Amino acid sequence: MTMSFYHEKIIAITGAASGMGRSYATLLAQQGAKLLLSDVDEEGLNETIALVNALNRNQKVASMIMDVSQPEHWQQFKDLALAQFGGCHMLINNAGIEGAAQPFWASMETQIKQTMDVNFYGVVYGCRCFIPLLVKQDWASIVNISSIFGFIGTPNASDYCASKFAVRGYTEALMVELAHVYPQVQVHLVHPGGVDTDIARSQKTAKFKHKFLTTPSDEMCQVVLDDVVKNNPRIIYGNHAQKTYWLSKLLPLKQLKKIIAKGLALVDKNEYSPDHKGFQ
Numbered sequence: 001m002t003m004s005f006y007h008e009k010i011i012a013i014t015g016a017a018s019g020m021g022r023s024y025a026t027l028l029a030q031q032g033a034k035l036l037l038s039d040v041d042e043e044g045l046n047e048t049i050a051l052v053n054a055l056n057r058n059q060k061v062a063s064m065i066m067d068v069s070q071p072e073h074w075q076q077f078k079d080l081a082l083a084q085f086g087g088c089h090m091l092i093n094n095a096g097i098e099g100a101a102q103p104f105w106a107s108m109e110t111q112i113k114q115t116m117d118v119n120f121y122g123v124v125y126g127c128r129c130f131i132p133l134l135v136k137q138d139w140a141s142i143v144n145i146s147s148i149f150g151f152i153g154t155p156n157a158s159d160y161c162a163s164k165f166a167v168r169g170y171t172e173a174l175m176v177e178l179a180h181v182y183p184q185v186q187v188h189l190v191h192p193g194g195v196d197t198d199i200a201r202s203q204k205t206a207k208f209k210h211k212f213l214t215t216p217s218d219e220m221c222q223v224v225l226d227d228v229v230k231n232n233p234r235i236i237y238g239n240h241a242q243k244t245y246w247l248s249k250l251l252p253l254k255q256l257k258k259i260i261a262k263g264l265a266l267v268d269k270n271e272y273s274p275d276h277k278g279f280q
C-alpha cells in the first residue's frame with residue numbers, strides 16, 4: 001500500500017465543526033495526518049473530533065474552541081501546535097460566515113465589520129501567526145479560502161464579496177513574497193463554487209442555497225488536497241466555479257453585471273424603492 005502524502009503531516013484547520021472544515025478533517029484523518037482542529041462551535045467541533053477518532057485511532061488530535069477574529073486565540077492555537085506536535089506543516093484558513101445577506105443599505109456597519117473580522121482578518125492573523133512555524137519545515141503549505149465571490153460582486157453579499165476579494169488580494173501578494181524567500185512554503189488560494197454546507201443560514205439565502213450550493217463538500221475538499229500536493233496556487237472547483245472565473249476574466253463589467261443580476265435573480269426592486277426605509 002502506498003503511503004499518503006499527508007501521512008504524519010501536522011495540519012491545523014479552522015472552522016472544523018461543520019461543512020468543508022469537517023470534510024478536510026475527516027479526509028486528512030483517513031490519510032494519517034496529525035490534526036489540530038478549532039471552531040467557535042463547541043458541539044460541532046466535538047462531533048468532528050468523534051468522527052476523526054473513529055476514522056484513525058492511531059493519530060493524536062488536538063483541538064481548541066477558537067474565534068478566528070481574536071488575535072489572542074491565534075496565539076493560543078499556535079502554542080497548542082507547538083506543545084502537542086512541536087510545529088505545523090499546513091494551515092487551512094477555512095472558518096467563514098455568510099455575512100449580512102442583505103441589500104447593501106440593510107447591511108449594518110457592525111455586521112460588515114464582523115464579516116471582515118472573521119473572513120478577512122481571521123485569515124490575516126492565521127498567516128501572521130503560523131507562517132513563522134511553517135518556514136521551519138522542509139515542506140509546508142498555507143491554504144486560504146476565498147470564493148467565487150472573490151471574482152464577482154453579487155446582490156445581498158456586498159460584505160461577503162468584499163471579504164473574499166480581500167482574502168484574494170492578500171493571498172496573491174503573500175504568495176509572491178514567500179515564493180522568493182521561502183519557496184518550500186506553498187501558498188494556495190481556494191475559490192469554491194457552490195458547495196453543499198450549512199453556510200447559508202439566513203432566510204434570505206435559503207433559495208440560493210437550494211439552487212447553487214450543490215457540490216458535495218468531501219468532493220470539493222479532496223480536490224483541494226490533491227491540488228495542494230500538485231502545488232497548484234489557485235484552486236477553482238465546485239458548482240459554477242470555472243464558469244464564473246472565466247466570465248469574470250473575459251467579460252467587461254458592463255456585460256458581466258447584467259449576467260450576474262439575471263443569473264442570480266436576487267435583486268428585489270421593492271427593497272430599493274425611494275420609499276423604502278433604507279433610502280430615507
Ligand SMILES: NC(=O)c1ccc[n+]([C@@H]2O[C@H](COP(=O)([O-])OP(=O)(O)OC[C@H]3O[C@@H](n4cnc5c(N)ncnc54)[C@H](O)[C@@H]3O)[C@@H](O)[C@H]2O)c1
Pocket residue numbers: 014015016017018019020021038039040041044066067068069094095096097118145146147148191192193194195196197198199200213
Ligand atoms: N459553501 C459554499 O458554497 C462556499 C463557497 C465559497 C466559499 N466558501 C467558504 O468556505 C469556508 C467554509 O465554509 P462552509 O461552507 O464549510 O460553511 P459552514 O458554515 O458549514 O462552516 C463554517 C465553520 O466556520 C465556523 N466559524 C464561523 N465563525 C467563526 C469564527 N469567528 N471563528 C472560528 N470559527 C468560525 C462555523 O462555526 C462553522 O463550523 C468559508 O470560508 C466560506 O466562506 C463556502
